[in-house]
Amino acid sequence: MSAAALAQVPVVAPDDHHARLRGVTRIFGPRNGTGVHALGPVDLDLRRGEFFSVVGPSGCGKSTLLDVLAGLSFPTAGTAEFEGKPITGVPAGVGVVFQEDASFPWLSVEDNVAFGLRRSGVDGAEIARRVDYALGFMGLKAFAKAYPAQLSGGMRQRVCIARTLVMQPRLILLDEPFGALDQQTRLLMGDELLRLWRETSATVLLITHALDEAAMLSDRVGVMSARPGLFIDVLDTGWPRDRDSRIVSHPRFGELTAHLWEKLRAESLKHLRGS
Amino acid sequence: MMRHILGPVLVILCGLLAWEVLHLLVANSSLPSPLATFVEMGVLLRDPDFWKQAAQTAQAFAVAVVLSTVGGIALGVLLGMKRLAGQVAEPILVNLYSLPKVTLYPVVLLIFGLGISARIAFGIMHGLIPLTLFTMNAILQLKPVYRRSAAVMGLTSWQTALRVVLPAILPQVITGARLGVSLCLLGVLIGEMFAARNGLGYMVTHAMERGDMPTVLAVALIIAAVALAANGLLLALDRSRQP
Numbered sequence A: 001m002s003a004a005a006l007a008q009v010p011v012v013a014p015d016d017h018h019a020r021l022r023g024v025t026r027i028f029g030p031r032n033g034t035g036v037h038a039l040g041p042v043d044l045d046l047r048r049g050e051f052f053s054v055v056g057p058s059g060c061g062k063s064t065l066l067d068v069l070a071g072l073s074f075p076t077a078g079t080a081e082f083e084g085k086p087i088t089g090v091p092a093g094v095g096v097v098f099q100e101d102a103s104f105p106w107l108s109v110e111d112n113v114a115f116g117l118r119r120s121g122v123d124g125a126e127i128a129r130r131v132d133y134a135l136g137f138m139g140l141k142a143f144a145k146a147y148p149a150q151l152s153g154g155m156r157q158r159v160c161i162a163r164t165l166v167m168q169p170r171l172i173l174l175d176e177p178f179g180a181l182d183q184q185t186r187l188l189m190g191d192e193l194l195r196l197w198r199e200t201s202a203t204v205l206l207i208t209h210a211l212d213e214a215a216m217l218s219d220r221v222g223v224m225s226a227r228p229g230l231f232i233d234v235l236d237t238g239w240p241r242d243r244d245s246r247i248v249s250h251p252r253f254g255e256l257t258a259h260l261w262e263k264l265r266a267e268s269l270k271h272l273r274g275s
Numbered sequence B: 001m002m003r004h005i006l007g008p009v010l011v012i013l014c015g016l017l018a019w020e021v022l023h024l025l026v027a028n029s030s031l032p033s034p035l036a037t038f039v040e041m042g043v044l045l046r047d048p049d050f051w052k053q054a055a056q057t058a059q060a061f062a063v064a065v066v067l068s069t070v071g072g073i074a075l076g077v078l079l080g081m082k083r084l085a086g087q088v089a090e091p092i093l094v095n096l097y098s099l100p101k102v103t104l105y106p107v108v109l110l111i112f113g114l115g116i117s118a119r120i121a122f123g124i125m126h127g128l129i130p131l132t133l134f135t136m137n138a139i140l141q142l143k144p145v146y147r148r149s150a151a152v153m154g155l156t157s158w159q160t161a162l163r164v165v166l167p168a169i170l171p172q173v174i175t176g177a178r179l180g181v182s183l184c185l186l187g188v189l190i191g192e193m194f195a196a197r198n199g200l201g202y203m204v205t206h207a208m209e210r211g212d213m214p215t216v217l218a219v220a221l222i223i224a225a226v227a228l229a230a231n232g233l234l235l236a237l238d239r240s241r242q243p
């Protein structure tokens, strides 16, 4: 079954969208057919305040999709907007957490967390207040004066999340943020992410390769095909807003994960066979 | 604290011991003993002529260091920013650098004459390229996620250069500068040894022609001490930035 033969599911919610992609396509390199068609055309509406996850085989264009929303990369075709305005650069109000460790090794934890704020013209007292809150929220208070090299990978990723949090983003994009962490740490970080999402009432887009993570954390999960990435399914999880990792023992968690795997199995095989 | 000092002290003691043994083994006149050398050093340090020569060398060295540091960093940044240019330039620079530079010295002399500028040029020839390569590679190896993070935190490109790129490449630039400083000194001294009527390098060659080995060794020792001190200073500077 080829990607073209799959009925593409438009992930559209016309009523209250926060970010909107229409026909977004990204082709790397020359457009004469020899370039890499990485993504799309994709239609996607993120509802205000929802937790939306994207799963898909590696190389299917998930990071490319995130880059378009973050204003770090521009679509070859199609339109992207955030809060009703076309995305022409990094939009104010969007925060990003990357997969790689992005903490700055030459700054202490608190200076890392304050970094973006200090360049944004917020006054000193407010910076101190927000940094203090973010450090507390992410359990980093005791490490405020430490340097990233002294922290574990999980702690460093917390620093990066705190650094995004202090900017008070209304849309938080996370690109496989827990990919490098072990399973237990990932579950706990998932809980923190849920807490953060409830507390800030931001819209969250989480890219992950872990189906259980998507099933546990999200309101909706979009499943992408192998490259060029298209949405082939969208799943409503129906979880209550105040959920946490303990829902893994709920029978529906197993059903959701199984459903996601069923959708993804064929696509992952394609990737494995290198098509 | 004690342990920090103990290591170097032991190394120095072993070195002196080996030197003394060598002195006893080799025919007396060709390798002076440590004691004779230190006595000569004392004489030199009180000799105004020595200080005149040292000032010559220091002047050429200082100018060469400043020019090759500024030039090396500027060139490295330029090549690092233009990825393609950097990739083309790297093998050229490496090959250029591996040329035995002494063979080019006559050319340098033809261009600059016998004065101090030839020695400065020769110092720069030694010091510039390593620093250029270190700086360029530091920029090429910069984790892309640093710049992406800066962009999503709304930094302008000027702020990104100053607040992210600069601190990220600083450790490698300082390493390159340390290397560059030592090599500049080497270049200047070689320059003085081959074609000059003053400077410490000339002093060494001149003493060698006279068979005055204590002077040769004493000058060499003083130069080594200065080089080590400069290196130690830069190392301390590097360490002081670290957590």
Ligand SMILES: Nc1ncnc2c1ncn2[C@@H]1O[C@H](COP(=O)(O)OP(=O)(O)O)[C@@H](O)[C@H]1O
Binding pocket: A028, A029, A036, A037, A038, A056, A057, A058, A059, A060, A061, A062, A063, A064, A065, A227
């Ligand atoms: N800058 C680029 N130039 C060329 N090809 C790229 C570039 N970035 C990504 N790609 C290709 O586009 C496809 C999608 O990449 P990506 O969005 O990173 O996938 P994912 O995040 O789902 O693993 C991959 O095949 C990748 O090799």
Ligand SMILES: [Mg+2]
Binding pocket: A062, A063, A064, A175
């Ligand atoms: Mg990716």
